[in-house]
Amino acid sequence: MASPTSATLGEAGVAVPVVALIGNPNAGKTSLFNALTGSQQKVANYPGVTVERVSARLQIGSQSVEVVDVPGLYSIRAISVDEEVAYQAIVDHPSDLFVYVADATNLERNLFFFSQIADLQRPTIVAVTMVDALQRAGGTIDLEALEEALGVPVIPVVAHKGQGLDRLVEEIESALRDPKPCPPVGRSPGSPVDLTPEERYKWSSEVRSATITERPSPSTTDRLDAVLTHRVFGLAIFVGLMYLVFQALYTFAGPVMDGIEWTFGKLADAVSPSLEGTPWLQSLVVDGIIGGVGSAVIFLPQILILFFLIAALEGSGYLARAAFLMDRLLGWCGLNGRAFIPLLSSYACAIPGIMAARVMPDARSRLATIMVAPLMSCSARLPVYILLIGAFIEPKYGPGWAGFALFAMHLVGLVVAIPVVLILNKRVLKMKRLPFIMELPRYQWPKWRDVWLTMFLRGKVFLQTAGTIIVVMSVLMWALLYFPRPAGAEERYTAEYGRQTSDFRERVSEETYVQQRQIEESYLGRMGKGIEPVFAPAGFDWRLSTAILSAFPAREVVVSSMGILFSLGAEPDERDMVTAVQNATWPDGRPLLTPWTATGLMVFFALCCQCMSTLATVRRETNSWKWPVVMFLYMTILAYLAAVGIYRLSLLFGG
Amino acid sequence: MKIGELRCGDKAQVTGYCDRSDCVMRLCEMGLTLGTEFQVTKIAPLGDPVELCFRCQKLVVRSAEVSGIDVEKVG
Ligand SMILES: Nc1nc2c(ncn2[C@@H]2O[C@H](COP(=O)(O)OP(=O)(O)OP(=O)(O)O)[C@@H](O)[C@H]2O)c(=O)[nH]1
Ligand SMILES: [Mg+2]
Numbered sequence: 040m041a042s043p044t045s046a047t048l049g050e051a052g053v054a055v056p057v058v059a060l061i062g063n064p065n066a067g068k069t070s071l072f073n074a075l076t077g078s079q080q081k082v083a084n085y086p087g088v089t090v091e092r093v094s095a096r097l098q099i100g101s102q103s104v105e106v107v108d109v110p111g112l113y114s115i116r117a118i119s120v121d122e123e124v125a126y127q128a129i130v131d132h133p134s135d136l137f138v139y140v141a142d143a144t145n146l147e148r149n150l151f152f153f154s155q156i157a158d159l160q161r162p163t164i165v166a167v168t169m170v171d172a173l174q175r176a177g178g179t180i181d182l183e184a185l186e187e188a189l190g191v192p193v194i195p196v197v198a199h200k201g202q203g204l205d206r207l208v209e210e211i212e213s214a215l216r217d218p219k220p221c222p223p224v225g226r227s228p229g230s231p232v233d234l235t236p237e238e239r240y241k242w243s244s245e246v247r248s249a250t251i252t253e254r255p256s257p258s259t260t261d262r263l264d265a266v267l268t269h270r271v272f273g274l275a276i277f278v279g280l281m282y283l284v285f286q287a288l289y290t291f292a293g294p295v296m297d298g299i300e301w302t303f304g305k306l307a308d309a310v311s312p313s314l315e316g317t318p319w320l321q322s323l324v325v326d327g328i329i330g331g332v333g334s335a336v337i338f339l340p341q342i343l344i345l346f347f348l349i350a351a352l353e354g355s356g357y358l359a360r361a362a363f364l365m366d367r368l369l370g371w372c373g374l375n376g377r378a379f380i381p382l383l384s385s386y387a388c389a390i391p392g393i394m395a396a397r398v399m400p401d402a403r404s405r406l407a408t409i410m411v412a413p414l415m416s417c418s419a420r421l422p423v424y425i426l427l428i429g430a431f432i433e434p435k436y437g438p439g440w441a442g443f444a445l446f447a448m449h450l451v452g453l454v455v456a457i458p459v460v461l462i463l464n465k466r467v468l469k470m471k472r473l474p475f476i477m478e479l480p481r482y483q484w485p486k487w488r489d490v491w492l493t494m495f496l497r498g499k500v501f502l503q504t505a506g507t508i509i510v511v512m513s514v515l516m517w518a519l520l521y522f523p524r525p526a527g528a529e530e531r532y533t534a535e536y537g538r539q540t541s542d543f544r545e546r547v548s549e550e551t552y553v554q555q556r557q558i559e560e561s562y563l564g565r566m567g568k569g570i571e572p573v574f575a576p577a578g579f580d581w582r583l584s585t586a587i588l589s590a591f592p593a594r595e596v597v598v599s600s601m602g603i604l605f606s607l608g609a610e611p612d613e614r615d616m617v618t619a620v621q622n623a624t625w626p627d628g629r630p631l632l633t634p635w636t637a638t639g640l641m642v643f644f645a646l647c648c649q650c651m652s653t654l655a656t657v658r659r660e661t662n663s664w665k666w667p668v669v670m671f672l673y674m675t676i677l678a679y680l681a682a683v684g685i686y687r688l689s690l691l692f693g694g
Numbered sequence: 695m696k697i698g699e700l701r702c703g704d705k706a707q708v709t710g711y712c713d714r715s716d717c718v719m720r721l722c723e724m725g726l727t728l729g730t731e732f733q734v735t736k737i738a739p740l741g742d743p744v745e746l747c748f749r750c751q752k753l754v755v756r757s758a759e760v761s762g763i764d765v766e767k768v769g
Contacts, residue, residue: 114723118716147749148725237727244749253750264752270739363754367740376743376754474717474759475743476724479752 056215057105058097060166061129061156062140063149064088064111065480067168070198071140072108075208079496081391082489083353085380086111086478087398090121092128099212107134110397113148115155120405121397130159136214137163137221138207143173143180143195144481146251150243153189154224154234163221164210165193171200172481178253188246190222199486260356260481268360277364284348285449286442288341289425295340296425300615303333322521323514330606331513331599332506337616338422338598342501343494345418349387350493354485358383362477372457373464375399375475378408382456385415386449387497389653393660407463409660410670413653414452414459416645418497422598423644424448430617431637451645455677504595512589512596516603519563532556543628558604577643577682578636578689580625587643594649635689639682647678695765697744698757700734706765707731713762721760725749731768 060068064086073080076095081088087110094107109128110121117126129137139156141149156163170180186193192210196203225242226234267273307329314321352358358380366376377399385392392412399405416424424445433441532553536544539552558564567581574584582604590597598616605619623631632640648654654667661667700706708730711718725748726732732748743756 113720116719116723118720145749145751148751151723151725236722237729240725240727240730240749260752264736268736268738268745270737274739359754363738363743363745366743366754366756367738370742370756474715474720475754475756476717476720477754478724479745479754 055096055103055105056136057094057107057134058136058138058211058215059107059109059128059134060138060140061109061125062111063113063142063145063152065478066111066140066142066149067198068111068140069108071138071166071168071196071207072106074196074198074201074204076106079492080108081493082486083350083358084356084480084483084485085353085359086480087121087377087380087395090124090394090397092124097208099208102212102215104211104215112152114152119398120402124397129156133161135162135218136211137161138211139163139165141165141167143167143169143251144176144178146247147240147243150189150246151236151239154239154242157189157221157224158233160220160223162214162218163191164207164214165189165191166203166207167193167195168198170195171197172483173251173253176253176258178251181250185246185250188249189224191219199488258481263482264360264479267357268363273360273364277361281449282443282446284345285446287348288344288421289428289442289445290438291340291344296337299337299340300333303329303337304615306333319521323517326603326606327514327517327521328510330602331517332509333602335422335504335509335595335599336502338425339498339501341421341425342418343498345421346387346494346497347490349383350490351485354483354489356480356482359477359479363479366475370475372460374404374407374460376477377475378404381408381412382415382453385412385417388417388419389413389415389650390656393653393656396660406661406666407460409657410463410666411456411459413648413650413670413674414456414646416449416452417650418501419593419595419650420448420644422595424641426598426601426616426620427632427637427641430621431632431634434621435634448641448645451642455646459673501595504593508593509596509599512592513599513603516563516585516589516600519566520558520561520603522562523560524557528557528560529553574682576686577639577679578686579640579682580631582623583631583640587647590644590649592649592651594644594647597644597649633689636686639685639689642685643678643682645678646674646681648674695767696757697734697746697755697760697763697765698741700744700765700767702734702737704767705731705733705769706767708763709766710764711762712764715759715762717755717759718762721753721755721763724753725751726763 060072062068065084065088069080069082069089072078072093072095073082076097078093078095080093089108089110092107092109094105097104097106107128109125112122112125115126117123137156139153141153153165167180167182167185173180182193182195192214194203194207194210196207198204225239267276307325310329311321311325314324361383362376362379365379369376369378378396380398381392381395384395389412392415393409396405396408396412399408428441428444432444533549535556536549536552563585564581567585570584570588571581574587579587586597586600586604589600601620602616605623606616620632625631648671654671657667657670658664695706708726708728710728711722726746730748732746734744735747735752736745738744742758743754745752745754
């Protein structure tokens with residue numbers, strides 16, 4: 040990572056000066072970093088978004104400058120892992136210039152940390168953010184008086200509107216050319232001792248009252264909070280909001296999916312005739328690649344909608360309120376309200392969720408959060424739910440219950456996480472109750488640029504997965520299903536078909552029978568039969584077992600595996616996914632999936648640890664192989680037991 | 695008096711610290727210094743956590759964890 044000397048070497052071997060953006064959490068450092076360097080780092084309206092040191096280049100004329108963004112700090116004394124990272128970037132890896140980012144709407148506290156930075160007596164300039172928000176609330180700021188009081192250049196910026204950036208860049212350039220140490224503030228000349236917090240705050244509150252005028256009025260934030268964190272309605276609104284998210288997701292799903300499915304169908308029809316000559320190539324392209332990738336890409340719209348909603352919530356400032364509402368519940372199982380944000384991020388993807396656990400104030404609660412984060416239902420599980428709910432729940436119970444089922448599937452992981460944390464807590468980690476301090480930021484309209492960016496980046500990641508691992512796995516699955524095709528086998532199967540009862544021949548066409556036999560005799564078919572007994576107690580056949588196994592590297596693969604496995608052997612007019620899984624049967628003609636077994640399958644996917652990247656991230660964050668191994672085992676075993684349990688229940692109740 | 699004994703809407707002042715836990719130190723660094731006036735603006739359904747308002751910011755803390763801070767009601 041960063042070198043211990045301040046300057047890193049540029050391409051030509053010349054030293055590149057380092058400029059660090061530092062300040063309180065949620066002050067707007069990352070917004071500024073993105074605006075200066077054109078980066079696409081995550082911005083959201085709650086403290087503790089950035090948990091890593093990030094750097095990027097800024098070109099000023101002919102000079103190249105390295106800009107560094109770090110997690111926010113409240114004081115120079117770091118107490119959590121993300122703060123440690125920031126502390127090291129500031130103190131251990133000295134930079135050539137600090138840009139101290141100060142939030143104008145919370146100047147007193149922002150200047151407290153500034154006074155500690157000033158004591159380091161290093162070159163510093165100040166960027167004041169949120170001036171627009173201050174003015175909207177009816178306040179004004181006297182920047183000249185502030186510059187006077189701080190003794191360093193002060194530049195107002197509104198990063199997302201690009202205001203003040205030119206001046207900031209100019210000041211950075213001149214401060215690098217002619218570095219002046221920042222004078223200490225708030226002390227009478229000659230006093231050598233470290234100031235107490237009381238003395239620092241006395242100074243900062245004087246500076247604030249000399250520079251900021253505010254008309255006291257009940258703010259929008261207070262009015263919103265009166266409802267949103269209300270004793271009774273608060274929680275109800277929270278649950279209702281989450282319910283709406285999933286209901287929306289389900290309602291919008293259908294039409295868009297149909298559109299994409301139609302497109303891929305047309306694509307297959309267009310390509311198919313030109314490959315007529317080589318049947319295996321035709322099958323590879325149509326069934327393997329187009330079918331496999333198509334059945335995953337179909338879910339892109341849902342993933343985009345989910346990220347749209349999550350990003351809008353993150354940008355508004357509501358998440359910190361949700362943490363406040365959930366603290367009691369989380370505290371009861373030994374976690375703390377802060378864990379809520381990493382857990383909620385895990386609904387998008389466990390990896391940023393696990394990283395976000397760095398904001399937890401101590402190693403043990405952080406570990407507990409990491410261990411349950413992958414139980415939260417990430418967006419990669421969404422396709423399985425939508426497919427199975429659409430095939431088995433909606434036709435029987437209607438769209439209202441389908442939306443509810445989707446909501447319920449997202450609760451499964453959360454509910455299971457509670458006992459897991461309790462056990463980890465009691466037996467393994469022996470946690471103490473941890474301090475919980477959380478700042479509630481001002482509500483803001485989500486910055487639409489950030490929302491689009493999140494959707495765009497996430498969509499890109501999903502398509503990249505579809506383009507790489509899903510293509511590879513699809514081709515592999517297809518090949519293992521297509522081969523071997525010994526000469527004469529087809530005639531043998533046709534003859535076998537002839538010997539079946541007329542009743543059977545009524546139900547299954549000759550073509551389908553031959554294809555199914557071919558699949559059964561393929562490499563994958565034989566392998567699948569080998570592992571079928573393992574999943575038999577859960578009521579899964581060899582095709583479902585194979586799909587499950589294929590999804591261990593990355594669970595995104597599962598729908599394409601199921602698509603290939605089920606549609607290759609389906610009647611030609613039943614090749615769309617939903618019909619194919621609905622009509623799949625056991626060899627004796629019983630339906631393979633019922634609402635019960637479909638639920639079992641969904642719960643299995645909800646709990647199972649099928650993501651290599653998550654395990655790698657856990658390994659990196661915990662610095663040991665022990666925790667990823669424990670995670671993999673406990674999740675997979677739980678998933679298996681849950682699926683078996685549901686199947687047993689279905690036998691009892693005759694589902 | 696402790697923060698946990700205050701009711702929603704009460705205004706109070708910090709009069710001293712009886713322990714120096716991480717939580718208390720951090721609150722002090724965030725502006726809840728000796729003599730600071732603050733208001734309890736919200737108490738979550740089961741009595742915890744509580745929302746404190748001081749120096750134009752809203753912070754959420756657990757009352758048990760801030761028992762190291764002695765306060766006195768004002769106004
Ligand atoms: N109105 C307004 N909002 C801003 C401004 N700068 C940042 N924001 C918003 O403030 C919030 C926090 O911004 P970030 O850039 O993520 O803050 P940060 O300092 O990187 O926060 P951490 O990474 O958590 O330490 C986001 O919702 C931004 O959109 C500004 O100048 N004006
Ligand atoms: Mg940031």
